[in-house]
Amino acid sequence: MAEVLVLAEHSGGEVKKVTCELLTAARRLGSASVVWTGGGADAGRERLGEFGAEKVYVADSAEFDEYVVAPAAELLAQLVAEVAPAAVLIAGTTEGKEVAGRLAVKTNSGVLTDATDVTAGPDGAPVAEQPNFGGAITVHSRVARGTPIIAVRPNAVTAEPAAGAAEVTPVTVALSDAAKAARITERVAAEKGERPDLTEAQIVVSGGRGTGSAEGFGVIEALADALGAAVGASRAVTDAGWYPHQYQVGQTGKTVSPQLYLAAGISGAIQHRAGMQTSKTIIAINKDPEAPIFEIADLGIVGDLHAVIPQLLDEIGKHKQL
Numbered sequence: 001m002a003e004v005l006v007l008a009e010h011s012g013g014e015v016k017k018v019t020c021e022l023l024t025a026a027r028r029l030g031s032a033s034v035v036w037t038g039g040g041a042d043a044g045r046e047r048l049g050e051f052g053a054e055k056v057y058v059a060d061s062a063e064f065d066e067y068v069v070a071p072a073a074e075l076l077a078q079l080v081a082e083v084a085p086a087a088v089l090i091a092g093t094t095e096g097k098e099v100a101g102r103l104a105v106k107t108n109s110g111v112l113t114d115a116t117d118v119t120a121g122p123d124g125a126p127v128a129e130q131p132n133f134g135g136a137i138t139v140h141s142r143v144a145r146g147t148p149i150i151a152v153r154p155n156a157v158t159a160e161p162a163a164g165a166a167e168v169t170p171v172t173v174a175l176s177d178a179a180k181a182a183r184i185t186e187r188v189a190a191e192k193g194e195r196p197d198l199t200e201a202q203i204v205v206s207g208g209r210g211t212g213s214a215e216g217f218g219v220i221e222a223l224a225d226a227l228g229a230a231v232g233a234s235r236a237v238t239d240a241g242w243y244p245h246q247y248q249v250g251q252t253g254k255t256v257s258p259q260l261y262l263a264a265g266i267s268g269a270i271q272h273r274a275g276m277q278t279s280k281t282i283i284a285i286n287k288d289p290e291a292p293i294f295e296i297a298d299l300g301i302v303g304d305l306h307a308v309i310p311q312l313l314d315e316i317g318k319h320k321q322l
């Protein structure tokens, strides 16, 4: 069975959830092999095995932390030449998509980004599902040249455990000068509260212009905290300066695909939908029964969010006491 390479996303030896999702997709296409850059593989190996990794290629070099994305693309290109994998799966994060693009150029292969699912076609070759035109159309695509390189959105595939040997194979790569052209000079930890990361969260509570003001947006944070959710915002909110831009969801913001997306005071413009409509369950609170967000909502509540959310908080509070 051909190998399918999965570029691991990890931090301090901790395997990120998206890596387990990619391994699940990889197993549908062949034998899953992880590509691990930098240190920490010993700590992460067990978890990789729990999600079906048969092999773990470890390139334990500090250079992966010293330079931006180019070294990972060079390492993958080397492994593609050596292993001839059936596909390479990469997390569809900003960095991951850049690695995918660079790898495609290096290997003269086709690349598919923003995939929300990957399955084996009738001939066993990978078929990616991709939402297009702001999610209005879903297409199924396959790569016609070279090694299929697919960037898969975090949270899109459900991670399913399966035992794998996770046998470690050390690899070395001689990085080109070009890969070292941009050095990381400083890392500043993003100010992060207790809330989960927006693109990885299981639940996202987003607020729109209907919150009325920066102060009014406070109910969105309160609801998010009650549910252990991440906070998102529409562009109307971030442009008005009511909430920071890094929380904007949509075409020009973050793409999220949580189990539950709760949109309060958001009209549901196509550019907002582009970033959230692959969420598994969508709940909308809007005082306008004609608001377009209700077209894609699984559950719609017509009402003033400043009246509805406090009631929701009361109910959540009662359940927590039980």
Ligand SMILES: Cc1cc2nc3c(=O)[nH]c(=O)nc-3n(C[C@H](O)[C@H](O)[C@H](O)COP(=O)(O)OP(=O)(O)OC[C@H]3O[C@@H](n4cnc5c(N)ncnc54)[C@H](O)[C@@H]3O)c2cc1C
Residues within 6 Å of the ligand: 207, 208, 209, 210, 211, 233, 234, 235, 236, 237, 248, 249, 250, 251, 252, 253, 254, 264, 265, 266, 267, 268, 269, 270, 271, 272, 275, 285, 286, 287, 288, 291, 303, 304, 305, 306
């Ligand atoms: C190139 C381009 C890129 C864009 N990218 C993005 C993007 O990435 N993300 C994004 O979000 N937008 C994006 N936009 C903007 C997008 O078109 C919309 O303007 C924006 O999403 C509207 O935000 P909103 O729904 O919060 O505000 P509005 O459209 O003003 O809607 C507010 C909603 O709140 C409801 N409401 C008002 N008061 C209450 C209340 N008290 N209780 C309950 N409901 C209430 C109203 O009925 C209304 O439906 C982009 C636009 C362009 C042109």
